[in-house]
Amino acid sequence: MTKYRLEYIWLDGYTPVPNLRGKTQIKEFADFPTLDDLPLWGFDGSSTMQAEGRSSDCVLKPVAVYPDAARTNGVLVLCEVMMPDGVTPHPSNKRATILDDEGAWFGFEQEYFFYQNGRPLGFPETGFPAPQGPYYTGVGYSNVGPIARQIVEEHLDLCLAAGINHEGINAEVAKGQWEFQIFGKGSKKAADEMWIARYLLQRLTEAYEIDIEYHCKPLGDTDWNGSGMHANFSTTFMRETGGKDYFLALMAAFEKNCADHIEVYGPDNHMRLTGKHETQSIDQFSWGVADRGASIRVPHSFVKNDAYRGYLEDRRPNSQGDPYQIASQILKTIAEVPTAGKASAAA
Template identity: 85%
Template sequence: MTKYKLEYIWLDGYTPTPNLRGKTQIKEYGSFPTLEDLPLWGFDGSSTMQAEGSSSDCVLKPVRVFPDAARKDGALVLCEVMMPDGETPHPTNKRATILDDDGAWFGFEQEYFFYKDGRPLGFPADGYPAPQGKYYTGVGYAQVGSISREIVEEHLDLCLAAGINHEGINAEVAKGQWEFQIFGKGSKKAADEMWMARYLLERLTEKYGVDVEYHCKPLGDTDWNGSGMHANFSTTYLREVGGEPYFLALMDAFEAACADHIAVYGPDNHMRLTGKHETQAIDQFSWGIADRGASIRVPHSFPRNGYKGYLEDRRPNSQGDPYQIASQILKTVASVDTAKASAAA
């Protein structure tokens, strides 16, 4: 028997953006534990904005388990938060109620800044570094500094060791800004792995003495880049059938649901979606081929392939909850699919 270090990880009740939480328990198993092996576990919800002090019990229900390469005999246990009965989803548990479909594929592009001493890593104590231009996909100390690449490379290895479908990294447009990409089949699977990748990055920065800043426009009303979490998505129908009439109906539905999407695409998005710097204004909707200023961008191959393939929603920001983002996208797609089915009946 081996004593495993089980890190139970969950999302707290803070708004508008939940925080990741984690605590460890030790259990003995004959081999790496399966999900069925893992018990429910309680925590004090009054300390996480999920309960009152007079009735503070909340319950963690394991839903995914991953190897933890940073610990000997470690496991990362992603949990949903439940009410004290262990069966009823807590009101803050968004994962339990989202739309899910294994045929819906999502690829999230997570942008973020490394911060130290209240400013992006690599910024001077006063003023700004050299203008943006050389930092994107940059190489060398002047572009990426001394420890950023160490962190992102170690983060990549931790994600791959955990079985997370991490698909790549790159330095981004602003000094101290980076991006990683996560892909998953099914909204829950993709969002689970994004949250776990965020957890591993945040935990890793403890070792390096830096912070991760997810705010979508941390440098305010300046020409410095904001941070998004572009959501690339497709459904079985989009990949296999598609067609221009269907695509145009889908874009009409996305335009009609613009406010519903913006509501869950991350806080302070008005600071980022200004209509400048290759973004569409927050209160407008557009789509375009290879257009970085569109709300939804499609690649050149999409129309050439009969309007089949994937779409990129460029509006979600770096603080967004991928569970809610994926679910809202599926709701809008479902409205078109339902109308199409009714018309065919």
């Protein structure tokens, strides 16, 4: 028998952006534990904005398990928050109610800033560094500094060791800004892995005395890019059938539901979606082939040979967004379009 360190991880009840929480339990198992091996576990919801002190019990229900390479015999246990009966989802538990479809594939591009001493990593104590230009996919000390690349490489290693489908990293447009990409088949799987990747990044940077700033426009109304979490998506029907008529109907549905999308695409998006810095204005909807200033960017591969088949990129979700709600809203809109239901049937 081996003693495993089980890190139960969940989202708290803070709004508009939940925080990641975690606590460790030690259990003995003959082999690496599966979901069926892991018990429910209680916690004090009054300390996480999920209960009152006079009735503070909440329950953690394991829903996904990953190896934790940072700890000896470590296990990352992603959990949903349940009411004291252990059966009823807590009102803050968004994962329990989202739409899911294994035939729907999502790729999230998580942008963020490294922050130290109240400013982006690499910024001078006063003022700003040299303007944007050389930082995106940059290399060299003057562009990325002495620490950032080491952190993102360590984070990549941790994600790969956990079995997370981490697809890449790059320095972003602003100084101190980076991105990583997570892909998953099914909205729950993709969102689960994004939340665990965020957790691993935030835990890793503790040792460097660096914070992760997810705010979509931390530098305010300045000539510096904000941070997004662009959502690349497709369904079985979009990948295998598609067609221009279907695509145009889908874009009409996205335009009609624009306000519903913005509502769950992350707080303070009005600060980021201004029509500048590769964004469309928050009160407008547009699509365009290879257009990084559109609401939805259509890849050249999608329109190749007039097929209108493949994946699309919604550029409006921001870096603070909840991937559960983002993916679910996208699927709700797709479900409104005739023939979209065939995607689920074929999955």
